[in-house]
Amino acid sequence: MTAVIICNLHPTEAALNLHRLTHIYGVTVHRCQMMYDTPSSRKKALRSSIHLFLMSMLAFIIGFLMSYDAATMQDNTWDIDDVDGSITTLDTVINSAAAASEDDDDAPATTLELLGRIALRQRQLNNEIIREYGVFGKDIFNKINVEKIIQLSSLSQTKLLRKIMIKIVLSRIKNQGNEGAEGSAPVFQWVTVGDSSAAGHGNAYSQSYTSILQTTVSGIFQSAGIEFVASNRAGSTFSGMEVAFCTKEMFGADVDMLSWDFLPLDTNHFDPLSNSQGMDPLLFGERVGMTYYPQLPVLYFLGKATGVEIQQQLGALENRGVGFAMMTDALREVVLTVPNGYDKDGGGNLPPVASKFHCNGAIEGVEACDDLTQMYQCYSNEGVECKKVKYDVAKECVDPRYETPWNDGFKMHRLKGRLLGFHMIEMLRLAALELDLLELKQPHLRDSPLETLDILRNEEEVEGFLFSKTTATTSTKESSWDLLKLKKSTCLNAMSIYVLQNSDQRDEVLPIQLHPPQSSICEEFVPFQTAFFRTSYREQRIRLLEPVLEFNEGREVMYGVCLHASICDAGQCEVDPVPIEDTLITVDTVQMSVHGKLISELTRIGGCYFLGNEEGLIWKEEAGGESGITIRTSNTLFVSSFFALH
Numbered sequence: 205m206t207a208v209i210i211c212n213l214h215p216t217e218a219a220l221n222l223h224r225l226t227h228i229y230g231v232t233v234h235r236c237q238m239m240y241d242t243p244s245s246r247k248k249a250l251r252s253s254i255h256l257f258l259m260s261m262l263a264f265i266i267g268f269l270m271s272y273d274a275a276t277m278q279d280n281t282w283d284i285d286d287v288d289g290s291i292t293t294l295d296t297v298i299n300s301a302a303a304a305s306e307d308d309d310d311a312p313a314t315t316l317e318l319l320g321r322i323a324l325r326q327r328q329l330n331n332e333i334i335r336e337y338g339v340f341g342k343d344i345f346n347k348i349n350v351e352k353i354i355q356l357s358s359l360s361q362t363k364l365l366r367k368i369m370i371k372i373v374l375s376r377i378k379n380q381g382n383e384g385a386e387g388s389a390p391v392f393q394w395v396t397v398g399d400s401s402a403a404g405h406g407n408a409y410s411q412s413y414t415s416i417l418q419t420t421v422s423g424i425f426q427s428a429g430i431e432f433v434a435s436n437r438a439g440s441t442f443s444g445m446e447v448a449f450c451t452k453e454m455f456g457a458d459v460d461m462l463s464w465d466f467l468p469l470d471t472n473h474f475d476p477l478s479n480s481q482g483m484d485p486l487l488f489g490e491r492v493g494m495t496y497y498p499q500l501p502v503l504y505f506l507g508k509a510t511g512v513e514i515q516q517q518l519g520a521l522e523n524r525g526v527g528f529a530m531m532t533d534a535l536r537e538v539v540l541t542v543p544n545g546y547d548k549d550g551g552g553n554l555p556p557v558a559s560k561f562h563c564n565g566a567i568e569g570v571e572a573c574d575d576l577t578q579m580y581q582c583y584s585n586e587g588v589e590c591k592k593v594k595y596d597v598a599k600e601c602v603d604p605r606y607e608t609p610w611n612d613g614f615k616m617h618r619l620k621g622r623l624l625g626f627h628m629i630e631m632l633r634l635a636a637l638e639l640d641l642l643e644l645k646q647p648h649l650r651d652s653p654l655e656t657l658d659i660l661r662n663e664e665e666v667e668g669f670l671f672s673k674t675t676a677t678t679s680t681k682e683s684s685w686d687l688l689k690l691k692k693s694t695c696l697n698a699m700s701i702y703v704l705q706n707s708d709q710r711d712e713v714l715p716i717q718l719h720p721p722q723s724s725i726c727e728e729f730v731p732f733q734t735a736f737f738r739t740s741y742r743e744q745r746i747r748l749l750e751p752v753l754e755f756n757e758g759r760e761v762m763y764g765v766c767l768h769a770s771i772c773d774a775g776q777c778e779v780d781p782v783p784i785e786d787t788l789i790t791v792d793t794v795q796m797s798v799h800g801k802l803i804s805e806l807t808r809i810g811g812c813y814f815l816g817n818e819e820g821l822i823w824k825e826e827a828g829g830e831s832g833i834t835i836r837t838s839n840t841l842f843v844s845s846f847f848a849l850h
Contacts, residue, residue, distance in 0.1 A: 312428065315640035318372070321427040322633050329420065329629075333622065338555050340542055344619070345626055352534040354504075354627045357519075360527035361631075363667070364502045366660055367460050368392065368430075368635035369642075373657045375429025380653065392425060394434040395455045397447065398465030398507060403438035404617055406606040408597050408728035411614045412436055416621020421628050428632060438465065441719065441734050441779070442844055443811025444483035446766045449847040450695035451495045459496065464488055465506040467579045467610055485514055489521045489528065490676055494692070498668025502527040506620070524674045525667035531620075539567050539619070545590045556596070561615050563590040568613045570594075579610035601726035691762075695847040702735035717842065719779035736768065736779050736842035739794075739835050760822045762849040763798055763833065766812040770840040779842045795836045798823055812845075 312318040333341040343349075356364070374390035396402055396414040404412025414436040425432035437455050447454070455462065464485055485505055493500055505518075505528060518528050545560035553559075563569060569587030573580055583591055594613035595602075612620075642656070643649045649656045702716050717738045720729075771778050796803045798815055805816030814821050815833075833846060 356529035363527035398438035400440035402465035413621035420625025445810030
């Protein structure tokens with residue numbers, strides 16, 4: 205008997221079905237033609253055909269709903285009304301597969317059930333996109349565009365899918381009540397790292413792409429028994445040095461994905477030893493790997509991390525265990541497919557998120573320029589109409605300080621968030637299929653989720669070990685590299701202390717002040733606030749080292765602080781977000797001591813200051829005596845972080 209199956213599936217799905225046929229049912233496959241060699245295999249072949257048919261039909265339906273099917277992608281047909289009409293007779297297949305979707309508090313027990321839930325959720329999301337973007341929704345959010353805009357290699361995709369698979373297995377363990385199961389749903393954590401534009405300054409916090417990603421993805425991940433959390437930790441008040449040494453304190457201890465999204469601030473903007481916020485992407489990857497080893501987060505580079513050289517360097521980092529993806533310039537090409545803001549169709553006839561998105565090529569009224577003071581992003585004379593509608597916040601919340609040309613407006617944030625959301629939903633679907641393939645290869649794992657979890661976590665630990673034992677990739681920033689690549693760090697960050705709200709710990713540190721102050725900030729912008737330690741003329745001690753660092757007599761340590769000046773008016777002082785100039789701080793204006801010894805040198809490196817003594821920047825730990833750092837200033841200063849390198 206010969207059966208012919210038309211294969212039109214994603215490679216993972218194709219591999220899954222081929223494995224079922226060849227290894228589970230004993231069928232020989234040639235170019236999707238199944239040759240049953242012996243009569244004894246016919247029963248198995250029948251089960252194979254039925255199973256494959258159901259999986260193929262489900263995959264087709266999901267692809268059709270999501271516009272992810274290869275055939276429909278070729279002509280970009282993506283009409284929700286047509287979709288709903290064409291699958292009426294197949295709705296029972298989806299509904300059967302997603303029978304448990306009415307109660308999403310319980311994790312789906314099978315891959316088929318999970319895929320059904322994703323299909324139902326995706327149908328709802330597709331309708332939302334059509335309502336938001338009108339007829340252009342189907343052109344923007346299709347597989348071709350998403351894969352052009354967000355690119356990751358098969359190696360990095362494997363790393364990301366494994367992280368999602370771990371969360372799926374954890375949700376099953378919790379649902380089945382296995383011994384050792386955690387009380388709450390497993391959390392998949394995305395953290396946005398970047399500058400003011402990445403944070404969403406000028407927009408309401410809910411309009412940032414991080415918030416849009418959260419709302420796009422959380423429901424579908426919840427249907428898989430996973431809590432998806434997107435945290436916005438971007439901002440405008442820290443430097444590359446601070447990012448390097450305070451990664452875990454600033455961005456969290458348990459992170460699955462970290463974004464890197466910075467605009468250039470000076471000609472040396474990727475060097476963390478410069479005064480820029482940004483950081484060389486490769487150095488960022490190395491510091492992240494060192495900080496989070498052995499669970500290495502997957503990095504998403506959404507800023508200016510393009511170019512053949514940097515991609516090759518990141519490829520070397522990938523081979524050592526750190527996965528990465530890049531958001532490419534194809535995003536601009538997609539935006540330009542929306543009608544010109546000066547055209548009749550590009551004006552008021554489009555939904556707000558697409559109307560006047562670009563004016564004669566100036567996206568949100570902005571074009572590239574050579575003006576450093578504008579972060580190389582200037583308002584264009586061609587983009588006046590688009591500039592008028594770039595931001596959309598309540599009148600009482602408008603703040604010209606943040607409505608700058610270099611900060612993205614609400615349309616770009618929404619588009620980025622939705623694209624990232626569609627991408628993550630596809631990764632969830634593929635992770636479910638990969639998990640099913642693993643369990644098909646090793647059938648006993650279906651009843652042993654704890655063993656499955658051990659397998660996946662062991663794979664992660666092996667990659668972490670590889671990263672820790674291989675030579676760091678060469679960077680073009682040799683001075684930065686020598687200082688950063690091998691240094692372990694301990695950091696006390698004001699924002700992390702403020703978020704903890706731990707009264708015992710806060711007693712150990714300086715008073716905390718928020719920027720902008722609560723009295724002058726609109727409620728929509730409150731989450732953008734950043735915390736600082738406030739110093740004064742009184743001697744104030746901060747004991748960050750003794751409880752954090754394991755004391756080791758004779759060990760060499762470097763200590764540093766990241767300082768900001770104050771803007772004082774009528775006795776009220778606010779934080780100046782711009783790092784202070786060298787002339788404002790000396791050993792005379794800021795008196796500090798380390799373990800009771802007065803510092804004799806302040807050396808500015810990368811927007812922060814290293815504390816020196818008569819012998820240089822190296823301090824040796826000694827038993828006994830006073831511990832901690834004391835600080836006293838004649839002027840009000842603000843400290844975002846203290847750190848120690850050892």
